[in-house]
Amino acid sequence: MPLHVPPAPAPALRSVLAALGSPTAVRAARTPSLKTLQGQLTPESPLPVYVLDQITPLGGRPRTRLTGWRFLIQGAEPNAAAAAAAETMLTPDGWTFSHFFEGPYVASTERALRQAESLTTAYQPRLLSVPELYMLTLWLHGDPVADASSCRPAPGDLLVPLAPAPPGIAAHRPHRVADLLPVLTHRLTPTPLLGSPA
Structure with missing residues (x-):
């Protein structure tokens, strides 16, 4: 079932263009890769980028x-892999271009989007x-028509860790939010110091 990619804010797209x-x-x-590509470069697959500020244990x-917003940058060659990505950020004056980048998360994002296209349920893709874990996931939100500017992960949403994923977390394997967040909470919870031996 196709993903319902939310439209990026017009100022964000204009800033990338x-x-x-x-x-x-x-x-x-x-x-x-951007410097060597010939022809028209096009921003594709706009994805809202969220940061997980707080993992709330105990059912919160x-x-x-x-x-x-992140855009994958495609060259003029059809069906070619994305060459790079462009990121925009929200400032007091609105959406503005932040930077271009390349690296493993570009290809990993493309791969995760292709995998998600084969799912039988409709999702809205986000990042x-x-x-704290140097981790990026493709977030597949269960409400495909939700406003992309405001939402929290629901327990039934899927998170697909992108490669490279933290040790012990499999990349490109979908996890329900309700299943993955306790693992992340455990990793982010400091281990209490034990007293010195007697």
Whole structure:
């Protein structure tokens, strides 16, 4: 069943298009693939990027906040892999271009989106970052028509850890939020110090 990709805010898309159209911005980017591509570069697959601020144990709902929109940058060659990604951020003046980047999360995001397309349930794709674990997941929200600017993960939503995932968490394996968050909570809970031996 196809994913219901939410539309990016128009100012976010315009800021990425302006950066792609600026030879200075592309040359200044530390993304060799953007510098070598010929032809038109296109921002595709807009995904809202959320940060997990607080994992609430004992049945509470996790707290997230929308921090940006990420676009996969495609070259002119049809069916080619994304060359890089562009990120926008929300400022007091609205959405603005932040930076271009490349690396393993670009290919991993594409792979996770392809896997999600084969699921039988409709989802709205998002990205969820867990900074304390250096972890990024594809968040498949169960309400495909939800407002992408405000939402918390529901227990039945799916999280697909992107590669590279933290040790002990399998990349590209979908987990229900209700199943994965307790694992993350355990990893983020400090271990109490034991007293010194007698």
